[in-house]
Amino acid sequence: MNGFLEKHFSGESMDYRQIFALFLPILIDQAFIVGLNLVNTAMISSSGVGAVSAVNMVDSLNIFLINVFVAVATGGTVVVAQYKGSGNDQMVSRAAAGTVTSVALMxxxxxxxxxxxxxxxxxxxxxxxxxxxxxxxxxxxxxxxxSYVGIAIVQAVCGALRGIGKTRASLVLSLTMNLIYVVLNVVFINFMQMGVFGMTLAVNIARYVGAFCALYYLFKVDITFHLRVRDLFHISLSMLRKIMFIGLPFAAEQMFFNGGKILTQVFIVSLGTYAIATNAIASSLASMFQVPASALSLTVVTVVGQCIGRENIADARKFIKSFLWLGSCSLAVIGLILMPLFRPLVGIFDPPAEIVNDIFLLLLITTIVQIALWPISFILPSALRAAGDSRFTSLTSMMTMWMFRVVLGYVLGIVMGIGILGVWLAMNCEWGVRGVIFLWRFRGKKWYAHKLI
Structure with missing residues (x-):
């Protein structure tokens, strides 16, 4: 095992011990976030199908909006990681300050x-x-x-911490915010019967407490950045341009990508409340299967960013290939473990009996398809973006999203009458098309030709 790990996950830039030290806290964080979403969906289900449908609809819009400034935070992560790889600690601090300020204002x-x-x-x-x-x-x-400003500050600080490899501190901050959220949801929804308003109150308290803890950690606890409060108000325009070089194309991608998902949600709304609930529950369960792969897509940004900062292209290529294979293996293993547990898992949501078989079919098809397609569609673009290739990855994602997931989803789901299954099949097709394009890009040299720092 040691020889296998040395061969595939060690190089001149870092070894497998450093990589897995980065990965494990992110994995725990992603697992907790997905588990939290499951619990929240299950709790709000007690308020009726109308409540869970409303939360799912608005969350599709929330994801669209939040991912815009999370994308800018990702730009900060890439810049911080590349400066860390080059050994320039002063610029690491400036990049962290610029990330927090720009994301909070947005x-x-x-x-x-x-x-x-x-x-x-x-x-x-x-x-x-x-x-x-x-x-x-x-x-x-x-x-x-x-609550957007609260979560923006937490995401910006966590992004900067991931950029320098301090994923454990990032995990603690994320867990603090999300634990407060789930505890308050139990109190407001289950005990006080406050329904959707209780969930709204919980998310605001949790995110702003999380933001306070993140800023306190940045200024008072962690000495790596050497930041003071006034540093947040002195943003270098050249630094801002570097962050936005990665962040703005990614933000535009997220807007178009999640805008397409919202439009798809509009299709689903027209299919009725049961279709909305089917989509919400199936999406929540599918996210469980993708937890390790999602953690890998975040980890690869730090790994590849630091390799590019050291100008070690060979290590970057090697690690990207290893992450893709590991992502596929993780999706296969998790699918084999969780699919037999479908009945108890779906029972958490207490869905109407009429939609249980539809949920199972959506989940089964996606579980099989994602083993080959999810890593090249999500982990690979994260790696390319970490090398500075943000414009190509963003344009590709936007074009395939609208050409396949939106247009094909409408044709299959509405025009041909396949319904929610048609919408999900179109999503699977979109993964394959953009994944093939990213593989073609990765085989060339242009993805690492950008000079970000």
């Missing part, structure tokens, strides 16, 4: 905009939903928007 602007336009946004996207679903959605959307 989140503030987005949050205020959505709170002011919540009614037209809801009626434009989900106007065909039932009145009780729309009322729950309105409460949840306003409350979620108010």
């Amino acid at each position: 989140a503030l602007g987005i949050g205020l905009l959505i709170m002011g336009l919540h009614n037209p946004v809801l009626h434009m996207l989900f106007g065909s939903a039932s009145p009780d679903v729309l009322e729950n959605a309105r409460v949840y959307l306003i409350g979620s928007s108010a």
